[in-house]
Amino acid sequence: MNYYVNEDIKNTVRVFPEQGRYGYLRYDMNENPEGLPKDFVDAVLREITPEFLSVYPEPDRFLHKYASFIHAGFDNVLATNGSDMGIRYLLETFGERGKEVLTAAPTFEMYGVNCSILGLKHVSVSYEDDLSIKVDHIVNAITEDTRVVVLVNPNNPVGNVYTEDEFQLIAARAKEKGAIVVVDEAYHYFYPNTFLEYALREENVIVLRTFSKLFSLAACRIGVMVSNPRIIQYIKNARLTFDVNAVALLFAEHILDRPELVAELIDAEKEGRAYIRDELEKNGYECRPCEGNYILVKPNLPARKAARILKEQKKILVHTFSNELLKEYLRISTGSVKAMRIFLEAFLEIDRSDDR
Ligand code: PMP
Numbered sequence: 001m002n003y004y005v006n007e008d009i010k011n012t013v014r015v016f017p018e019q020g021r022y023g024y025l026r027y028d029m030n031e032n033p034e035g036l037p038k039d040f041v042d043a044v045l046r047e048i049t050p051e052f053l054s055v056y057p058e059p060d061r062f063l064h065k066y067a068s069f070i071h072a073g074f075d076n077v078l079a080t081n082g083s084d085m086g087i088r089y090l091l092e093t094f095g096e097r098g099k100e101v102l103t104a105a106p107t108f109e110m111y112g113v114n115c116s117i118l119g120l121k122h123v124s125v126s127y128e129d130d131l132s133i134k135v136d137h138i139v140n141a142i143t144e145d146t147r148v149v150v151l152v153n154p155n156n157p158v159g160n161v162y163t164e165d166e167f168q169l170i171a172a173r174a175k176e177k178g179a180i181v182v183v184d185e186a187y188h189y190f191y192p193n194t195f196l197e198y199a200l201r202e203e204n205v206i207v208l209r210t211f212s213k214l215f216s217l218a219a220c221r222i223g224v225m226v227s228n229p230r231i232i233q234y235i236k237n238a239r240l241t242f243d244v245n246a247v248a249l250l251f252a253e254h255i256l257d258r259p260e261l262v263a264e265l266i267d268a269e270k271e272g273r274a275y276i277r278d279e280l281e282k283n284g285y286e287c288r289p290c291e292g293n294y295i296l297v298k299p300n301l302p303a304r305k306a307a308r309i310l311k312e313q314k315k316i317l318v319h320t321f322s323n324e325l326l327k328e329y330l331r332i333s334t335g336s337v338k339a340m341r342i343f344l345e346a347f348l349e350i351d352r353s354d355d356r
Pocket of ligand 1: 155
């Protein structure tokens with residue numbers, strides 16, 4: 001039978017994340033390996049009644065709260081079904097078929113995937129062999145054909161950040177060429193700097209945040225987009241009517257009500273990341289310090305083999321890469337010292353250099 005299928009979608013190659021991860025210790029997707037305190041979760045669940053579940057989601061109460069949490073206005077913020085959905089909306093709204101979306105490479109893969117789905121030309125500036133990135137290469141790659149420039153800050157998986165001067169250089173060039181700048185701050189709070197003030201002040205800057213990382217709500221699917229009211233209005237035109245579910249909104253709202261819990265989550269991860277880095281370095285490992293809730297480490301064993309043994313023998317999941325620049329590394333999501341100690345013991349046991 002002959003039916004129409006969108007060529008761009010037909011030709012898009014997808015690799016979906018592995019499933020069946022519940023029984024494992026999960027250090028592979030930059031979630032919080034331990035999750036939120038159980039008493040917090042139980043308290044929120046008690047509010048979920050038959051009436052609550054029967055009503056369509058109403059995001060505004062959450063959005064008012066979030067706006068004041070980040071000292072912005074209600075018309076500066078929009079909730080999305082994870083920042084995953086935020087990325088899709090942004091590229092649908094500001095991408096132009098055949099024109100360019102600029103990213104660093106490697107970076108979070110959904111930027112490239114959405115370019116493929118939407119027929120946008122994905123241009124990427126590669127990291128150098130030493131995993132540094134040349135900001136002037138990014139600046140020079142912004143042309144008349146660039147519609148969107150994406151800066152993931154800190155970048156996943158490389159873990160670097162852009163300084164204020166570097167950001168200003170890139171943003172000025174993007175403005176000159178009429179391009180939107182998306183700053184993906186999925187890993188904010190693990191790294192305190194932010195370009196939020198630019199998103200509120202400038203015509204063309206958008207910040208993306210997620211509740212999947214520090215806030216430990218990856219299952220709920222909630223992200224936030226922050227920009228000037230005009231940009232937010234364009235995205236509102238593009239969005240699905242009920243894209244963020246009410247359970248996600250409820251959990252997110254309750255987290256914002258608990259600043260002491262947020263502070264504890266930040267401290268626990270910070271301590272855990274410093275601990276695992278120190279211990280790995282003490283044991284002679286080369287670690288790449290990253291500004292998100294992850295580290296990159298070069299095992300003695302080939303990386304894929306180390307990951308396979310961790311999974312099979314220790315029920316531990318870690319992330320490996322096919323990218324040339326990172327193929328010798330494992331990416332380990334970081335959490336509390338307790339979570340890191342469990343990883344460390346297992347890792348040191350399986351990664352003996354004589355096993356190569
Ligand atoms: N941006 C970056 C940089 C990420 O690493 C991730 C998840 N790994 C996301 C966005 C998507 O997050 P979510 O859809 O869970 O909000």
